[in-house]
Amino acid sequence: MFAEYSLSELGAIFAMQGFAGLSLFSIFVLMALGLAIIFGQMGVINMAHGEFMILGAYMTYLTSQVFENYLPSLYGSYFIIAMVIAFFASGALGAVVEWAIIKRLYHRPLDTLLATWGLSLILQQCYRSIFGAREVGVTLPDWLMGSFAVTDMIEIPINGVFVMILTLLIAFALYLLMYRSNWGGQVRAVVQNRPMAGAVGINTEKVDRMTFALGCGIAGVAGSAFTMIGSTGPTSGQLYIVDTFLVVVFGGAASLLGTIASAFTISQAQSTMEFFLSGSMAKVLTLLFVVGILMIRPQGLFAMKIRK
Structure with missing residues (x-):
């Protein structure tokens, strides 16, 4: 597999595939951060997470269409506005879903799995009815096009760098929110001891709703990043839900650092192996590697330490 390439060519290939995997890494991180909050902090198995993305x-x-048709002079700034709209739209839908469905199913993981799986089918049909069955794509602003030439053989895509920086900023902001803010302390209190948290005056229902909405909102931002590497269709989210759960479990539920490390490992492994092998074989080998690690360390790479 490697014999036909020289060492310099292999180095360039690994570097190029690594940079090409930046967008996939960013989507994995954003999807997994939202899922880590919902699954790791709340214990809810959200099979509709891909539909929020x-x-x-x-x-x-839709934002790109509005700017292209009505505000062409401001088209270069539409992507930033679109990410904000995507966050609030997905977060608002998440809050409604938590209020209507999820809050009645806490501590019933199998029921949440079935309910959210049914919700994913409903949302897919809604998207199909509203936007059509055909996939749609967006045209990126000029400042997100092109690449940086590092060497004659290595180029770094600008949109990949942009999304990676955005992802790291969101991860850092989420860390501050969850571990350095009063609201984050309330979330952890509800996770560790819901009755006691309610007894000291924490509105546990509000905390649950805001946490679920935050996780779904981050998935919406992942959807904006997704438009950079693929076209959007009603069932596109299902292509990432398994990989996202894999990232969360492999990194360790409720661990933000584990989520980032796991997403980087899996995305880079898949991106590199897809160059030498088929996409399906790359996924199979990645899955076998993750399963092997989980057999040795079932709690994931970074398990949350608890006092027994």
């Missing part, structure tokens, strides 16, 4: 992608598509 696709809602963000469709919001990005």
Whole structure:
């Protein structure tokens, strides 16, 4: 597999595939951060998480259409506005779903799995009815096009660098929110001891709703990033839900650092192996590697330490 390439060519290939995997890494991180909050902090198995991501992608598509048709002079700034709209649209839908469905199913993981799986099918049909069955795409602003030439053989895509920086900023902001703010302390208190948290005056229902909405909102931002590497269709979210759960479990539920490390490992492994092998074989080998690690360390790479 490697014999036909020289060492310099292999180095360039690994570097190029690594940079090409930046966008995939960013989507994995954003999707997994939202899922880590919902699954790791709340214990809810949200099978509709991919549909919240696709809602963000469709919001990005609609925003691009509005700017292209009515505000062409401001088209270069539409992507930033689209990410904000995607966050609030997906977060608002998440709050409604938590109020209508999820709050009645806490501590019933199998029921939440079935309910959110049904919700994913409903949302897919809604997207199909509203936007059509055909996939749609967006045209990126000029400042997100092109690449940086590092050497004659290595180029770094600008949109990949932009999304990676955005992802790291969101991860840092989420860390400050969850571990350095009063609201984050309330979330952790509800997770560790819900009755006691309610007894000291914490509105546990409000905390649950805001936490679920935050996780879904981050998935919406992942949808905006998704438009950079693929077209958007009603079922596109299902292509990422398994990988996202894999990232969360491999990194360790409720661990933000583990989520980032896991997303980087899996995205880079898949991106590199897809160059030498088929996409399906790359996924199979990645899955076998993750399963092997989890057999040795079932709690994930970075398990949350608790006092026994």
